[in-house]
Amino acid sequence: xxxxxxxxxxLVIGTGKKITLECSQTMGHDKMYWYQQDPGMELHLIHYxxxxxxxxxxxxxxxxxxxRIRTEHFPLTLESARPSHTSQYLCASSEFVAGxxxxxxxxxxxxxxxx
Amino acid sequence: AQSVTQLGSHVxxxxxxxxxxxxxxxxxxxxxxxxxxQYPNQGLQLLLKYTSAATLVKGINGFExxxxxxxxxxxxxxxxxxxxxxxxxxxxxxxxxxxxxKLIFGQGTTLQVxx
Numbered sequence: 001x002x003x004x005x006x007x008x009x010x011l012v013i014g015t016g017k018k019i020t021l022e023c024s025q026t027m028g029h030d031k032m033y034w035y036q037q038d039p040g041m042e043l044h045l046i047h048y049x050x051x052x053x054x055x056x057x058x059x060x061x062x063x064x065x066x067x068r069i070r071t072e073h074f075p076l077t078l079e080s081a082r083p084s085h086t087s088q089y090l091c092a093s094s095e096f097v098a099g100x101x102x103x104x105x106x107x108x109x110x111x112x113x114x115x
Numbered sequence: 116a117q118s119v120t121q122l123g124s125h126v127x128x129x130x131x132x133x134x135x136x137x138x139x140x141x142x143x144x145x146x147x148x149x150x151x152x153q154y155p156n157q158g159l160q161l162l163l164k165y166t167s168a169a170t171l172v173k174g175i176n177g178f179e180x181x182x183x184x185x186x187x188x189x190x191x192x193x194x195x196x197x198x199x200x201x202x203x204x205x206x207x208x209x210x211x212x213x214x215x216x217k218l219i220f221g222q223g224t225t226l227q228v229x230x
Contacts, residue, residue, distance in 0.1 A: 042220040090158055101147045104218060106158035
């Protein structure tokens, strides 16, 4: 099972601020993902990466950006936070399995509130 | 296109009673199915997964799920509910048959356990 860490766990910030949500994993997983989850709702994939220097947009359009410079680190950045960005952000990772049938393991999430 | 439908956004059972959480999937290829649990203010924890081996899958915390192709279902059950089972439960299907496999989540079911 993966050990995935997200910081901060909770963040309250004003409109217009730049923020970076951190995600790191210690299992050497090639694949990493960011999901957005509104209260009481399902998760929606907003970004994913299959390895270093690989990033792709997910199914839900997001104004955030990501980078993957190191295998273990997959930070998410919002250049100018807005109230519409208020949500929970969950990071996940998985080990590459032939055929794409891998299992994703999730971090504890960051609950972001933009005032 | 692959999708997941969870029937019932809220399920309430008494402690010691049977737990049944329903999940139906739509997939044009053999599905790869998951159940995750989310406790308040936490990330998702993998309960169990179906990978086309045995149709009855046993997971953690006494949960199990049965894959029924004829009914396109993957319902989650537990013989006797415990207060600690109160949480949000998500069914998910993996789409894509190559290295680009991504998870699609259902809307979630909140399980309430009454004493």
